[in-house]
Amino acid sequence: MSELKICHLYPEVLNLYGDRGNILCMTKRLQWRGIRAEVARVGIGDRASLADFDLFFIGGGQDFEQEVLLEDLKAGKGEEIRAAVRDGKTFLTICGGYQMMGHYYQTHDGVKCEFLGAADFYTVGGDKRMIGNYAFALGEDSGGSTVVGFENHSGRTYLGDGVKPLGKVIRGFGNNGEDGTEGIHDRNLFGSYSHGPILPKNPEFCDFLLETALCRKYGAFQLEPLQDGFEKAAHDSVLEKVENGTAGRDD
Numbered sequence: 001m002s003e004l005k006i007c008h009l010y011p012e013v014l015n016l017y018g019d020r021g022n023i024l025c026m027t028k029r030l031q032w033r034g035i036r037a038e039v040a041r042v043g044i045g046d047r048a049s050l051a052d053f054d055l056f057f058i059g060g061g062q063d064f065e066q067e068v069l070l071e072d073l074k075a076g077k078g079e080e081i082r083a084a085v086r087d088g089k090t091f092l093t094i095c096g097g098y099q100m101m102g103h104y105y106q107t108h109d110g111v112k113c114e115f116l117g118a119a120d121f122y123t124v125g126g127d128k129r130m131i132g133n134y135a136f137a138l139g140e141d142s143g144g145s146t147v148v149g150f151e152n153h154s155g156r157t158y159l160g161d162g163v164k165p166l167g168k169v170i171r172g173f174g175n176n177g178e179d180g181t182e183g184i185h186d187r188n189l190f191g192s193y194s195h196g197p198i199l200p201k202n203p204e205f206c207d208f209l210l211e212t213a214l215c216r217k218y219g220a221f222q223l224e225p226l227q228d229g230f231e232k233a234a235h236d237s238v239l240e241k242v243e244n245g246t247a248g249r250d251d
């Protein structure tokens, strides 16, 4: 029986807006196809061999929580996370968890968190928070579907020259509210500002991530289609509201 070992990193501190729902969504979509999903929660102070996992999830957190886990990253987990990214393991990282994968996050009140530099980008906090329902179009190499989500961040993220965004903003702020980019896709590291959680309303993106992890583990792997009528109706109704400006935004 095929199996994915999923690592939920820092679930006790990076846990905003039901981000944990992404784990439930991935687990269910694997099980519905007869694929085993084993989930381990790895938090501050926990020592686990990260090399044993296939797929990692890191949710969002407030500035304070991001500062709290810096020591734990320095104590060894940071190097293990970088090694897993280099090794082509699949990562879904959201907002504060996404920012953590870059070089640093300088909060709007001037605290500089030196982060992992697992990919070439950095984040600087601004006074105006970027809040609201939003939508973006994934790049072809991330499956090409449209994603709907909810963003709430002060951080403005800027990607290095050689790094690709996860997608292009259809409506909303995305990485920084300036250049129309959203998130990052570098090797099999995916970062996004989309809380909500992101995956239940975007089943194509969920399957794309699962297939990425399964292909790395087993070679070519194609997931059987599921009956996604309910999920697609939820996706389409949010997309329509975001596009016509009735979804609720702060801009």
Ligand SMILES: NC(=O)CC[C@H](N)C(=O)O
Pocket: 016, 059, 060, 061, 062, 063, 066, 094, 095, 096, 097, 125, 152, 153, 154, 155, 156
């Ligand atoms: N929602 C979040 O994860 C917030 C991340 C970060 N503290 C910011 O405000 O940019």
